[in-house]
Amino acid sequence: MKFQISTSVFVNRFMPVAQTINSNNKDSQEIYSNALIKVNKDSIVFIGANPTTRIVIDLPVTDDIKVVETGNILINASLLSNFLRTVNADGMLFELRDDQSLIIATDNGAYKLPTLSDQASNYPNWDMTSVDNSFEVDSASLYKLIKHTTYASAKTDSADEVLTGIQMNFNKDGIICYGTDKFIFSKAQTDIQSEGLTDEVSVVVPSDVLSKLSTIIFKTKLLELQTTYNLLKILNKDAHMEYDIRLLNNNYPLANKVIEKVLGSTSFSFNVNMRDTYEALKRVYVLLKNSEKVSYARIQVTKDNEVYLSANVSKEKLATSNFQGQIADDDFTFSFNPEYLMNILKQSYSSQDNITFTFGKDGLSPMSIQCDSSQDLDKQVQLVAAIREFGKN
8 A cells, every 4th residue: 555645634534533533542453543544546535433422534636646555554543643743744655564564655754653454344334225204404513413413421430321412303394403411401493494394303423523513514514414223424525525324212291292381381580681791600610610519509589679699608689681570579599500691691692692590489499591692593492400409507
């Protein structure tokens, strides 16, 4: 195997592969620490995988790439990526020797790297033998949907594995995504329809994987999605790039039913400025982190419709507008984890947004967050679970 290529072209294609390999390889098989490079007459294919994800980047051979001899390279991804960071040359010549060593020659010298190229045929093959669904989605909308829901899912070490993902529903009316760890819910949707979709498709995709996808995959107008019972394939044909993602068991909580129930039993609501509220929450959060007593904050509403953000360490009046409905005879208190609400505001809204907080009849019902003015998506809503207090501080 032998080929010549521009250093920048090779690095730009290989680095997303190395990042994918290194992103989720804890306690995985040794072969997953390697990248497979398939050198063909008309293309060079870069492949990297970990137990949950595979990336494939197809580089067509052009006039500035010279393939002398075809073949396959299986090489440790960290070794090659670390070496490439030290290369200061315009071009590189790759040659695989009979002893399976890889010689990389530049104008400055020649360098010998070990490989496992004689084991290239053992590299995991994720190719789909058949496709259940194939359709195209708006790339920008899908990116925003992912951004607005993955943060709400459970951490990767959660005992309930399905909660570590987001549910993505594609139908004739658009796309809806849900994320939840059972303490917060986030729903985001767009009315932009998918092209070529014949039946409704619902998949649960690991959030950790989605949040680590290279942004290159989204740099196109339309993405092609293909699904089977256990795989989601995302293809950017313009960039000759694809991601294959192993799906989670689609036994997802009925998040939409929870949201509908909460929104259907509201008592009062008011509007706040996102930036001002976020800064107030941050002040409370900093003080609570240093407190040895409690870690929750409270939103307190008086009979005169004055709203306060308080904790055992502080009390601050919030500027509100458009107060709708009314509270019970007594002052209303909603206790919650301020970090959850900060995360929602930061991930789902912009600083100039006017946010609507809505509450139920008592302080034990979830609080909902919405914003009609946000231009990121057609519609989104979040819920924050209440914390039951067993004593006032």
